[in-house]
Amino acid sequence: MNLQANYEQIPLKEYAERAYLDYSMYVVLDRALPFVGDGLKPVQRRIIYAMSELSLASTAKPKKSARTIGDVIGKFHPHGDTSCYEAMVLMAQPFSYRYPLVDGQGNFGSPDDPKSFAAMRYTESRLSPIAEALLGELGQGTVDWVPNFDGTMEEPSWLPARVPHVLLNGSMGIAVGMATDIPPHNLREVVSACIRLLDDPDATVADLFEHIQAPDYPTEAEIITPRNELLAMYQNGTGSLRARAVYHMDEGNIVITALPHQVSPSKILEQIAAQMRAKKLPMIEDLRDESDHENPIRLVVVPRSNRIDPAEVMQHLFATTDMEKSFRINLNMIGLDGRPQVKDLKRILGEWLSFRTTTVTRRLEHRLAKVERRLHLLEGLRIAYLNLDEVIRIVRTEDEPKPVLMARFKLSDEQTDYILETKLRQLARLEEMKINAERDQLEEERARINVLLKSPAKLKGLIKEELRADAAKYGDDRRSPLVQRDAAQALDESALVASEPVTVVISQKGWIRAAKGHDIDAEGLNYREGDSLLASAKARTTQQVAVIDSTGRSYSTAAHTLPSARGNGEPLTGRFSPPAGASFDALIAGDNETRLILATDHGYGFVTRFEALTGRNKAGKQIITLSDGAKVLAPQISADPARDRIVVVTTEGHLLMFSVAELPELDKGKGNKLIDVPKAKLASGEERVVGVAVVTEGKGEVTLYAGQRKLTLKWSDLVEYGGNRATRGGVLPRGLRRVERIETSA
Numbered sequence: 001m002n003l004q005a006n007y008e009q010i011p012l013k014e015y016a017e018r019a020y021l022d023y024s025m026y027v028v029l030d031r032a033l034p035f036v037g038d039g040l041k042p043v044q045r046r047i048i049y050a051m052s053e054l055s056l057a058s059t060a061k062p063k064k065s066a067r068t069i070g071d072v073i074g075k076f077h078p079h080g081d082t083s084c085y086e087a088m089v090l091m092a093q094p095f096s097y098r099y100p101l102v103d104g105q106g107n108f109g110s111p112d113d114p115k116s117f118a119a120m121r122y123t124e125s126r127l128s129p130i131a132e133a134l135l136g137e138l139g140q141g142t143v144d145w146v147p148n149f150d151g152t153m154e155e156p157s158w159l160p161a162r163v164p165h166v167l168l169n170g171s172m173g174i175a176v177g178m179a180t181d182i183p184p185h186n187l188r189e190v191v192s193a194c195i196r197l198l199d200d201p202d203a204t205v206a207d208l209f210e211h212i213q214a215p216d217y218p219t220e221a222e223i224i225t226p227r228n229e230l231l232a233m234y235q236n237g238t239g240s241l242r243a244r245a246v247y248h249m250d251e252g253n254i255v256i257t258a259l260p261h262q263v264s265p266s267k268i269l270e271q272i273a274a275q276m277r278a279k280k281l282p283m284i285e286d287l288r289d290e291s292d293h294e295n296p297i298r299l300v301v302v303p304r305s306n307r308i309d310p311a312e313v314m315q316h317l318f319a320t321t322d323m324e325k326s327f328r329i330n331l332n333m334i335g336l337d338g339r340p341q342v343k344d345l346k347r348i349l350g351e352w353l354s355f356r357t358t359t360v361t362r363r364l365e366h367r368l369a370k371v372e373r374r375l376h377l378l379e380g381l382r383i384a385y386l387n388l389d390e391v392i393r394i395v396r397t398e399d400e401p402k403p404v405l406m407a408r409f410k411l412s413d414e415q416t417d418y419i420l421e422t423k424l425r426q427l428a429r430l431e432e433m434k435i436n437a438e439r440d441q442l443e444e445e446r447a448r449i450n451v452l453l454k455s456p457a458k459l460k461g462l463i464k465e466e467l468r469a470d471a472a473k474y475g476d477d478r479r480s481p482l483v484q485r486d487a488a489q490a491l492d493e494s495a496l497v498a499s500e501p502v503t504v505v506i507s508q509k510g511w512i513r514a515a516k517g518h519d520i521d522a523e524g525l526n527y528r529e530g531d532s533l534l535a536s537a538k539a540r541t542t543q544q545v546a547v548i549d550s551t552g553r554s555y556s557t558a559a560h561t562l563p564s565a566r567g568n569g570e571p572l573t574g575r576f577s578p579p580a581g582a583s584f585d586a587l588i589a590g591d592n593e594t595r596l597i598l599a600t601d602h603g604y605g606f607v608t609r610f611e612a613l614t615g616r617n618k619a620g621k622q623i624i625t626l627s628d629g630a631k632v633l634a635p636q637i638s639a640d641p642a643r644d645r646i647v648v649v650t651t652e653g654h655l656l657m658f659s660v661a662e663l664p665e666l667d668k669g670k671g672n673k674l675i676d677v678p679k680a681k682l683a684s685g686e687e688r689v690v691g692v693a694v695v696t697e698g699k700g701e702v703t704l705y706a707g708q709r710k711l712t713l714k715w716s717d718l719v720e721y722g723g724n725r726a727t728r729g730g731v732l733p734r735g736l737r738r739v740e741r742i743e744t745s746a
Contacts, residue, residue, distance in 0.1 A: 024176035032173035035334045037355040038159040039166030043087045046076040052135050062124040085120045097169050098184035103128045112266050130474045134159045141366025142359045160359045164352045180332040183215030186478050191471040205235045205346050217480045220258035224485040234345035237331040245323035254301040260325040271321040283308045318488030368449045378439045380415025385432045499542045508534045510584045513569030514562035539589030546613035548586040549578045552624035556614035577618045588635040595638040601688040602630040606671030607663045625670040636694045647693040648675045653737030655721045656729030673726040693744040703743045706736045
């Protein structure tokens with residue numbers, strides 16, 4: 001026995017390619033993409049057809065969904081019942097479909113959770129009224145019929161849609177190597193565009209755009225995409241669209257009444273609550289969900305005070321939550337040629353009108369054939385009535401009356417059968433009158449149909465008339481308003497932080513933390529073993545904090561992100577990446593426009609703005625150029641450089657005061673000489689600048705510390721030490737010439 005005869009040997013590569021291509025074609029054509037004619041995928045078409053076969057019209061009593069799904073998977077669609085039921089549920093959800101095709105009774109999900117629908121054994125369903133626009137002409141010779149999966153019955157290849165359903169409810173699907181994202185549209189607008197194209201076949205997409213300016217989703221969220229982008233989307237068949245939630249003010253509260261398509265209210269609440277927990281929404285006090293049966297979506301945002309701008313709050317929420325959402329548009333569908341293609345608006349409507357013209361033509365031809373057959377039968381019956389006695393004689397006397405009748409009166413086989421099957425009671429005179437009336441009526445109808453079939457203009461007129469009738473019957477007003485707005489921008493991080501006073505503390509070993517308030521004893525805080533206070537600075541949570549290392553590089557971070565002073569804080573090396581061996585020496589906080597005095601213990605310095613110290617680079621930025629052996633002094637703030645004076649003191653007791661205006665304002669550098677310190681003493685380390693202080697003209701004082709002694713110099717005392725920048729300055733009294741630090745007070 002030769003087993004080889006039962007096998008086809010082909011290379012694995014060829015088999016894999018063929019199998020994958022077959023699979024991909026199946027997914028594209030029989031599962032994922034809609035047909036331009038009726039706008040349905042196969043599973044949707046089979047569900048609607050099965051429901052029509054079960055006589056589940058919109059006026060019928062609904063039946064259990066399980067009954068429908070059983071028929072669908074048993075007769076037409078041998079796939080999973082769960083996925084099939086989900087497809088039916090989707091067509092019944094008014095928040096998912098712009099024009100639902102199924103009327104569901106029971107739990108069919110909610111906008112909050114579309115997949116929360118009850119099992120099919122609990123729900124009932126029937127077709128919605130608009131499904132008639134897909135099914136109404138089904139039995140009128142308008143479609144091709146194909147065998148079902150097991151060949152026991154037939155199913156329609158498509159449904160004879162009277163409206164462009166492919167645009168009305170849209171479609172989403174992922175095939176192999178391609179996808180589709182067709183948004184829903186308004187029936188009246190689509191019909192208006194179809195009529196425009198029928199009247200003017202040369203109309204451009206821009207012309208049709210006058211009728212269809214944007215998709216129309218089931219929700220009342222605003223479409224904010226610019227007009228030119230929407231036009232480009234319809235011209236190219238691809239693009240994107242932005243939708244934004246709708247809100248209004250009610251007694252000082254922000255009330256959100258509409259969300260973008262397929263956005264869950266619970267998800268929005270979760271997104272806002274997460275920001276509130278992270279303290280990123282200080283302007284919001286409370287959040288409530290007041291949705292109910294009368295108000296399907298009513299989310300209430302309570303501002304912290306009436307001074308908060310609601311528009312600013314909503315702009316931030318639009319940018320940081322799904323209340324403003326972008327939708328991908330990809331008008332990919334199976335055309336009349338049976339091939340998938342991304343089509344522009346004119347091509348879609350043009351192909352559908354071609355489909356509709358063919359459908360109407362087939363419907364008219366089907367009806368014409370029926371009319372002519374009936375007229376043919378009536379003509380035979382009329383001949384029988386005119387020769388009734390002879391017909392009766394032949395029927396009574398002949399063994400085979402049929403051929404005799406056919407020969408005697410020149411009747412067709414069909415006419416003769418009809419005469420012989422006529423009941424005796426129909427031979428009354430009244431019946432003859434009815435036959436003549438029916439014949440006249442049918443002849444009139446035949447003439448009317450022939451005129452339509454022979455005149456393209458009249459055929460177009462019929463299509464337009466039917467489109468207008470369906471638009472009037474099933475159409476409604478646009479739900480998604482078109483409002484051109486710019487995309488939302490999130491607020492700056494600083495604007496989302498409540499402005500509170502904090503004291504930033506840095507330790508000798510480079511650990512940083514922030515304590516609430518300005519009345520903090522920084523030295524009295526707990527430190528890690530072997531560690532102590534290096535510097536502290538008063539700040540607000542909305543400000544940036546800058547630290548300068550021993551190489552003159554500055555690093556910045558937001559004050560509100562610093563750890564609490566209840567613990568030991570965190571090491572600065574976790575936030576920044578200073579050069580190897582560098583230590584953190586100085587600390588300052590302020591706003592971007594704050595003027596600072598940056599100085600070194602070699603007696604050089606300059607004025608800069610706080611913004612120059614900030615940056616996002618973990619490696620920092622070089623701000624001060626240090627000579628060999630020089631160290632950075634604590635930066636000082638100058639509120640008014642024109643009136644402020646800078647006080648400089650050295651370890652040998654030389655003190656000099658001069659105007660801050662004498663210093664240059666630089667973004668970075670070494671700066672100018674502040675006080676004259678002999679180079680020999682700098683080189684040997686005998687004399688250094690202890691620190692600098694800033695006082696305002698006519699007021700303010702400084703305190704000098706030398707061991708156990710201290711000396712407070714008021715403005716009147718400081719005047720005696722006034723001079724020009726870079727001079728030696730005056731000498732302090734004996735006992736205070738070994739100054740260790742300088743502090744300023746108001």
